[in-house]
Amino acid sequence: MRFFRRLRYWLQASRHQEDLSEELEFHRAMLNDAPSMGNTTRAREDARAVWIWPWLESVGQDVRYALRNLRAHPGFAGVAILALGCAIGLNTSLFTVFNAIAIRPWPVADAGRVVNIFALDDHFRRSGFSLEEFRYLGAHSKTLSGALAMRDEQSFRLEDGKALASWVSGGYFSTLGIGMQRGRGFRADEDTVDAPQPVVVVSYGFWQNHLGADPNTVGKQLRIEDTPFTVVGITGSGFSGTSAHVVDLYLPISAAPILQPRAAWMKDFLHSPDYCCTKMAGRLAPGVTRAQAEAELAVLHQQFRGQFHQEAHGIRLTGTAYLTTGKSDKILPVFAIMLLAVMLVLVLACANVGNLLLARAAARHREISVRLSLGASRGRVVRQLLTESMVLACAAGALGAAAAWWLPALVFRYAVTETLSFRMVPDTVVLAYALALSVATCVIFGLAPSFHATRVGGLARRFSLRSILLTAQVALSVMLLVGAGLMTRAVQRARMQDPGFTISGISIAQFDLPANSYDAPRTRAFFSQLSSDLSGQPVALTRLAPLGGGQNWTNIRLPGDIEKEGKLVGVQEVNRGYFDVLQIPLVKGRTLEDADGDRPVVLVNEALARRFFNGDALGKSVVAGKPYVPREIVGVVKDAYTSSLDEITLTLYFPISGDSIPMALYRATPGTADAIAAVARNIDARTVTTFRPLSDNLDKYLQGSRAGAAIAEALGGFALALATIGMFGVFAYCVQQRTKEIGIRVALGARPAQVIRLVLGSSSRAVLIGLLLGFAGAAGLSQLMRGLLYGLSPHDPLSYAMVALALASAGLVATFLPARRAANIDPVNALRCE
């Protein structure tokens, strides 16, 4: 209670002081000419002092003393602040990223009341709704004050370039309360299936970068896929979207048929009650809790599905942070590993600075003894020393928080190819985290040394704490270095290994056609024309380029099996040229032929043949694909890492059909690209053909890991530097402490080699133990990294050997100067200096 009264007093300090002054003035006036009883100023000061925390003043004193002390030792302060600052900066940066994708909700008004709404499927996984059901839920729910639907973003052609568009329902802008720069969001009547409206809202960024911030944009026309859309609004600059991607345009969901009138799925999408998966979100009505809304929506969900005799498995409401949308199982493990790494760095930095503080405490032994013998309590001296640590930690925390402003954005620019909409900037949550971290580090690295320093006598004990800290430093840096070594080797190996198909010299051609004029028959016609025109040349047609980041899957079972559904295997739709161009050899049987188009035949890779037929697959049948019918295996090809470098995917190769526009792979020789583009233009003059080398896919595929390896290397290098400083400190200190002893030994005839052995002996055991502990820890923890190593063993001996070598060289560097000084000690000087 007193605490809060004090706090309230200081929060309104000036008002309280005015009160006091006026009160004293009144008192004075009443006294009139009666003799004054004391000094008014003193009365005011004393009265005010009642409210000061008694310990606060001496803390101020301690801080001033600590600052003076650190300024007197800039080298020590610099190393300590830099080491801790980097470590805190790394932690805070990671947390900034985590905050942006896992904690921070959508950038909308009163975001805490906005929820993502998921239907649960029969495995209780989160999924979306049909558009029809969304409308039903939105219309009948009383616990939601507004509902909105979104479909995955789609890229569309503009007159110049492309734009990413998000399909949203009419309630999107009003429900979320998105501030507009100009114009307005959609009205409900602009999103009706019966009367779709060609209207568009552009994002602030698109308006700035693409429309030149034209103040008269609203009301103008924007041609999307050659269809004019009217711009009705521009989103405010503070709205970065509700998806991970940077969205340029917002279109009403009902306008989909305007852009893709011939798409086969359109009718189902707009009307079918079971056409999955539109994302749904809503704003809770005032006073309604999540649980209440969840219960009500579950009932409505049941009612809706019941009308169509479908099962309902419940509704789940979540917040709107990015990770709640179900990507967490892929991202969180990576975060866990990185968190572990930066935490190790932090502990390492703490051990390092703790050791530096110990050395300083030893140098201040006399000062501390004097203070203790003059009557300072041990607690008081510990507090003084802790204050010094706190000052260091706060400076480091400020440095770390500053790093968090630019480091995450920098790393993301390097590591991620596409621009993401997350704002990687610290907010109060992040700053609170940095502060908490600073205080925690201060306690970790400051407490033990302070208690040690105030223990009178007992130098021997101090040595053992030094050794423990040294061992910890070495062990931690070894673990980080092993992690870095494994990542580096894994990426290198993935780059070097034979993927089982040709990458270099192969290019990808992609055909872009106006989406709104291609329906199924037209697409098929384009495909067969393209296929026959290119049949003379070695050109591969496929749906998916190798390592393109996608993979189609199909159920497969053997004709005799009674199971309804079988095992999931990868499926590739290709023509015969695919195997020629990528040089994937045929092992048995025949390859695909152009005439195979509609025949129920497939090729399989060796892995699939082994898994299902003990390697003898030729002539057998599998049930797979659409339609789900038996298909004869006419050939077996060699395994190739086309979908992932980690492992061979069991793969079925279907003859490619004309259901959609394929892409082409070809050996890049002069003129081929032009010839392919010309063929496509001959079929439809509007075709835009783009080319890129297949090696782009490999680079993109490895980019995340390569960035991961670079981060790991940076952490490892930092750890090695800290360990080197740590070792140097301990050895140098050891030589300084034992100067006299060494002098006597030299005077008694010890040779330099013996002296050096003496100096190194005690501490090198700590280093060795640290190395072994580090290896043991790394062997355990690296199991967690298995998924990131492209099949490299977490116990890869070469990585461990490299680490041992790196540490040995660091040790050599760290001991060189102290050892030379020890060897050069002049006995006469050494003995005289006391």
Place this chain on the structure above:
Amino acid sequence: MGTDKSSELLPGTLDLLVLQTIARGRMHGYGIAQHLKMLSEDVLQVGESSLYPALQRLLLNGYVEAEWGISENNRRARYYSLTAAGKKQLSTERKEFDRMVLAIQKVLA
């Protein structure tokens, strides 16, 4: 974090006297001083430099509360009154004081 004690009277007694004074009704600082002086027949002359720190201490401990009002001569003055916690504290301190005085008398007798 002990409460500061006044040094002019018997330790702690100023707080007790102030509490006792305003227990009869709300009163401003000057009034409290006058009241003490009058009742003690000029023996207890409490100056600003001990009275106002004492009042602030009582505020801090939550024994009294203060509000602005108009004085008998039509000036703005700050009036203090006892809180529930203050009443309790007054009776505890009184008992403690009586016990102390009794003890001292026994020694001096």
